[in-house]
Amino acid sequence: MPGTPPDPQTPSYALTIASSDSGGGAGIQADLKTMTRLGVYGGSVVVAATAQNTRGVEGSHVLPAESIRAQYEAVADDFDIAAVKLGMLATAEAVETVADCLADYDGPVVLDPVMVATSGDRLLAEDAVDAYDALFARATLATPNADEAEALTGVFPDSPTAVSEAADWFFDRGADAVLLKGGHVATDGDTVVDTLVTPTETTTFVNPRIDATATHGSGCTLSSAVAARLARGDDLADAVRRGIEFTRATLAEPADVGEGAGSVNHLVGVGDGWTPDES
Numbered sequence: 001m002p003g004t005p006p007d008p009q010t011p012s013y014a015l016t017i018a019s020s021d022s023g024g025g026a027g028i029q030a031d032l033k034t035m036t037r038l039g040v041y042g043g044s045v046v047v048a049a050t051a052q053n054t055r056g057v058e059g060s061h062v063l064p065a066e067s068i069r070a071q072y073e074a075v076a077d078d079f080d081i082a083a084v085k086l087g088m089l090a091t092a093e094a095v096e097t098v099a100d101c102l103a104d105y106d107g108p109v110v111l112d113p114v115m116v117a118t119s120g121d122r123l124l125a126e127d128a129v130d131a132y133d134a135l136f137a138r139a140t141l142a143t144p145n146a147d148e149a150e151a152l153t154g155v156f157p158d159s160p161t162a163v164s165e166a167a168d169w170f171f172d173r174g175a176d177a178v179l180l181k182g183g184h185v186a187t188d189g190d191t192v193v194d195t196l197v198t199p200t201e202t203t204t205f206v207n208p209r210i211d212a213t214a215t216h217g218s219g220c221t222l223s224s225a226v227a228a229r230l231a232r233g234d235d236l237a238d239a240v241r242r243g244i245e246f247t248r249a250t251l252a253e254p255a256d257v258g259e260g261a262g263s264v265n266h267l268v269g270v271g272d273g274w275t276p277d278e279s
């Protein structure tokens, strides 16, 4: 039940299909930490193992399609998957394999179209972008940042008209909703505007901008937080609101780990008794 703390004995189960960030700030590690903080039991299908830290990506090894499929089948055979989050899928073959795996899954899917890391390293092969069409058709929510939205749709979503044009591109491909994130969009005031668009409704989330340099992992955290809250039964707008709140908390108190720009901090509030919003 949304609004009530989860019972640790009977948690909802959410699945991340994404890639490993050896440094722990982004990717599957961020997803599982986020799901845990939001009271959901998280499982994972590893698509690629990146050699990565707070400075950048040093290498990436993509698992064979049969291994991706075997992981998914092992999980789907045993658990009641209440929501799926999709992150870095690396190659066209992996994207197609994941789309195929999800053909029989009819629960919510949050799709973070990860293309380029905060460090500037490319995480998705150029030729994989077209393969994404099969996944957008399965997405309950796509969560592009402004640069990803522009790379996909050709429109930089920095005005209400541009947001609605970019959103239409996702609807044309079968997505149910899109969250156009405003962190990469310069605004006049010190605000960030994230816009949730469905074919019938537009909801804006306006928050003070957090002057953070440690943003590595923020996109993974937001999309997995939304998936976790959907797994717990939130409606989409509530899941997005709570996902943004948790992500903002992890950005506000970055972890002092690594020599690079740093990462969002999934431990935020641990020790102070703070828990992510249950209201």
Ligand SMILES: Cc1ncc(COP(=O)(O)O)c(N)n1
Binding pocket: 018, 019, 020, 021, 026, 027, 028, 050, 052, 087, 088, 114, 116, 117, 118, 119, 123, 215, 216, 217, 218, 219, 220
């Ligand atoms: C395995 C993996 N998945 C996703 C990201 C994107 O995260 P960010 O853009 O915050 O660096 C990443 N760097 N690594």
